[in-house]
Amino acid sequence: MGTNISLEEKFQAYVDAENKVEPKDWMPEKYRKTLVRQISQHAHSEIIGMQPEANWITRAPSLRAKLILLAKVQDEAGHGLYLYSAAETLGTSRDQMIADLQSGKAKYSSIFNYPTPSWADMGTIGWLVDGAAIQNQVMLTRTSYGPYARAMVKICKEESFHQRQGYEVVMKLAQGTPEQKKMAQESLNRWWWPSLMMFGPSDDNSPNSEQSMRWKIKRKSNDTLRQEFIDKTVPQAHYLGLTIPDPDLKWNDERGSYDFGEINWDEFYNVIQGNGPCNKDRITHHVKAHEEGAWVREAALAYAEKEAKRKENRTSAA
Amino acid sequence: MGGGWLNGVKRDFTKEEALEEYLFFLADDALILGQQLSKWCSAGPVLEQDIAIINTALDHIGRARLLYQHLAEIKGGATTEDSLAYFRDHMDFRNALLVEQPNGHWGDSIVRSFFIDTFNFYLYDALRNCTYAPIAEIAEKSIKEIAYHAQWSAEWVVRLGDGTEESHGKVQKSIDDLWMWAGELFESAPVFEVLDPSFVAFPTLKSAWLNKVDEVLQMATLARPEDDAWAQTGGRYGIHSAHLGYILAEMQSLPRTYPDATW
Ligand SMILES: [Fe+2]
Ligand SMILES: [Fe+2]
Ligand SMILES: [Fe+2]
Numbered sequence: 001m002g003t004n005i006s007l008e009e010k011f012q013a014y015v016d017a018e019n020k021v022e023p024k025d026w027m028p029e030k031y032r033k034t035l036v037r038q039i040s041q042h043a044h045s046e047i048i049g050m051q052p053e054a055n056w057i058t059r060a061p062s063l064r065a066k067l068i069l070l071a072k073v074q075d076e077a078g079h080g081l082y083l084y085s086a087a088e089t090l091g092t093s094r095d096q097m098i099a100d101l102q103s104g105k106a107k108y109s110s111i112f113n114y115p116t117p118s119w120a121d122m123g124t125i126g127w128l129v130d131g132a133a134i135q136n137q138v139m140l141t142r143t144s145y146g147p148y149a150r151a152m153v154k155i156c157k158e159e160s161f162h163q164r165q166g167y168e169v170v171m172k173l174a175q176g177t178p179e180q181k182k183m184a185q186e187s188l189n190r191w192w193w194p195s196l197m198m199f200g201p202s203d204d205n206s207p208n209s210e211q212s213m214r215w216k217i218k219r220k221s222n223d224t225l226r227q228e229f230i231d232k233t234v235p236q237a238h239y240l241g242l243t244i245p246d247p248d249l250k251w252n253d254e255r256g257s258y259d260f261g262e263i264n265w266d267e268f269y270n271v272i273q274g275n276g277p278c279n280k281d282r283i284t285h286h287v288k289a290h291e292e293g294a295w296v297r298e299a300a301l302a303y304a305e306k307e308a309k310r311k312e313n314r315t316s317a318a
Numbered sequence: 319m320g321g322g323w324l325n326g327v328k329r330d331f332t333k334e335e336a337l338e339e340y341l342f343f344l345a346d347d348a349l350i351l352g353q354q355l356s357k358w359c360s361a362g363p364v365l366e367q368d369i370a371i372i373n374t375a376l377d378h379i380g381r382a383r384l385l386y387q388h389l390a391e392i393k394g395g396a397t398t399e400d401s402l403a404y405f406r407d408h409m410d411f412r413n414a415l416l417v418e419q420p421n422g423h424w425g426d427s428i429v430r431s432f433f434i435d436t437f438n439f440y441l442y443d444a445l446r447n448c449t450y451a452p453i454a455e456i457a458e459k460s461i462k463e464i465a466y467h468a469q470w471s472a473e474w475v476v477r478l479g480d481g482t483e484e485s486h487g488k489v490q491k492s493i494d495d496l497w498m499w500a501g502e503l504f505e506s507a508p509v510f511e512v513l514d515p516s517f518v519a520f521p522t523l524k525s526a527w528l529n530k531v532d533e534v535l536q537m538a539t540l541a542r543p544e545d546d547a548w549a550q551t552g553g554r555y556g557i558h559s560a561h562l563g564y565i566l567a568e569m570q571s572l573p574r575t576y577p578d579a580t581w
Contacts, residue, residue, distance in 0.1 A: 050360040050368075057356045061572040061581040062400045063349075063383050066356075067376060073359055074372040081365055119572055119581075169581075177579050285360070293363025295488065296424045299481025300364075306480065 015216050020146035023089040031215055034208070035145050036090050037106070038217065040097040043083035044108035046076045048101075048282050052116040053125065061119060068165055069122060075158045082155065086147040102287050104274070111194050113276030120173055120180075120187035126166015128188075128195040128233065134159045135229045136199070144216040167236065174240040181241075188237065189245040196260075197268045199226040230258050327555040329508045336512035337450070338389065339412060343554060344453075345385035346413035349403060350562070351434060352378030353569055354421055363424055370470060374431070377463045381456065388452045404573040408563050409556040416499040418553075418562045422492070425478050425485070429492040432471040433500045436530050439468040440523045449516040472534045479538025490540055501549020503527075 008028055014021070021027055050073050057073065060066035084094045100106035111129055116122070134156060141152040173184035200206060200222040212218040220228075237244050248261035270276070331339060355375040362368035386399035416434055421427045442464050445457035478489040503520060504527070510519035528545055535542050552558060573579070 047360075047365070054359040054361075057359055058353060058568050059571055061404075061576075061579075063379060063386070063403055065581055067379055067383070070356055070359070070372055070376050070379070074369055074376070077360075077365060077369045077372065081369070084365075172581055176581075177576065179576055180579050289361045289363070292361075293424065295482070295484050296363035296478070299478050299485030301481075302485075303477040303481040 012214070015144045018216075020149060021144050022146045030211075031217075032090050034212060034215070034217060035148065036087055036092050039083055039087040039090070039148055040092065040100070041107050041109075043080050043087060043097065044101045044106055045112065046080035046083060048108045048112045048286065049129075050076050050080075051282055051285055052112055052114070052278075053122060055116050056119060056122050059119070060122075065122075065169070072126070072162050072165065075162065079155050079158070082151050086151045089147045098290070102283060102290065104283070107272070109198060110268070110271045110276060111198050112282060113271050113279045114190070114194055115278050118183055118187050120170065120183040121191070123166050123169030123173060123184070124187040124191045126162045127170050127236070128166075128191050129198070130159050130162040130166060131233060132195050132198040132229050134163060135225050135232075139219050139225065142216075142219060170242075171240055174242055184240070185242055188242050192245050193263060196226055196230070196263055197271075199223075199229065201265070201268075227257055230260055234258055324552055324555060324557060327557065331509050331512050333512055336509040338392065339507075339509045339554075340513060340517055341385055341389050341392075341453070342412035343414075345382050345389065345402075346411045347417055347434065347438075348378045348385065349382035350411070350413045350565060351417040351431075352376075352382060353565060354417065355427070355431070357421055358427065374467050374470070377460075377467065381460050384456050384459070388456070400573065404570045408558050408566060411553075411558065411562060411566070412556065413553055413562075414499075414502050415550050415553040415559055416496065416503065418559055418565060419496065419499055420561060423488065425489040425492040426496070428471055428474040428478065429489065429496050431467065432475050432534070433496065433503070433531075435464065435468040435471045436527055437503045437523060438464050440526045441518055441520070444518045444523070447516055448518070449514055453517070475534055475540070476538040479535070479540040486539065489538070493535070493540060494543055497543040497547060498550050501547070502551050502553060505549070505551060505554065507554050
């Protein structure tokens, strides 16, 4: 064994042998940075993603649907919390991550920059958006960073539950009155393409992907995941009697996959850069809640400090 | 009694009517409070409390469902839990006025919860012995989560009261502002006289409630308004504040737009 093997090479060999990297292990600075960026972005997506769905909680059309939606959004909040903790193991505080979200330095999934004008969107989001998230996250249960992989195992179970519930909402609409059916189709028309965009730029335009694959943070390319998602989802739409809004969509016998049309990359990059219909609303809402909660957090902190002091006085007096 | 705001409300009830009224007191309090709390989703002061308050909203709406399901059984015909929630108008709702008061800031919502949660705790604890089995069962099922709500909101009252000068001032104002809506919880109502005493009459809960409120406010270094202060009234008779109309308009909009649809 050469003694002049660099730490980087050792790290690569460790990862290549399918070992998990743990918080105290040495890791390349760029690996750490990539992970903080990716995990915090994932956490922010869970948190910002609460907003488009919270939009329908007060108007859910049955008490059962209201409970299911509330529970779902609560799950997403829990995912956010869990992922912030996983990112914190890499040495970045939650406060810092939230500051980066609010300043625009950190991103979140751009799908949540679209609005939810229709109840049907509660079904479509569960079906497509949680569905696309699962496609990505099942892969991440095998990611090389231990705390992230473990978080994903737990989260994936709940996401697949969300996906089934979302599909159930769409199914009720698709089998309902003509108005409901229209609602479902119109919602699918809007969300289909943004859902495909969730997998990110195509492989030839995804500069960071290759390094992430080498470090086994990622194990499948954007285009591969996108294709898997399409192949899985198209039959689900057909089963509901809904039409995928893509005239170029066609089964390709040779590839054993669906061919599909071109994504509007112009829209994709614009929404990422802040020009989506809801980018401003999402951050404004987050900042507003954060600022309005400042006095509450200060009070809780002040009270905790007073309590600690009182406890100390009690024990020193005893 | 003389003429006043509640002039003309129904005050004579058969036993059957009184039972339904009582169930609506419980169910509508739970639904409207849950609906109000659910608006905190994604807007809380810290993520952990978003989760806590969503959880509480879930409990209230879950309990409302059990009560409406039972009411639907009694009423029979085409009545369902959802027709009761979505197709009654404000004059048919029997919730206390307190729960329809706006969320306001965190302190306002906490104090509103603290008042009703403490009331619910003594109420549901006693209802476990209700001779009417469906109510006793729901009370038994719910008491643990209700006890948790009461503890959660009391802890927040203490934290805010004994936190910073700012939080102390804010939550004291919440208490002073909401006090006139709390008295209604203990108001006597004609239905209590028709039902057997195991259907807990709300006035009997007042002294336990006051003691608990005093205990918590003292820990919180907060002052309590006079307990004989003038209280607002009407919710138990279907006479509501103007807030309820908006709450229902929002909640009921979809089923009323598409009355033939099932969801
Ligand atoms: Fe999630
Ligand atoms: Fe997720
Ligand atoms: Fe989800």
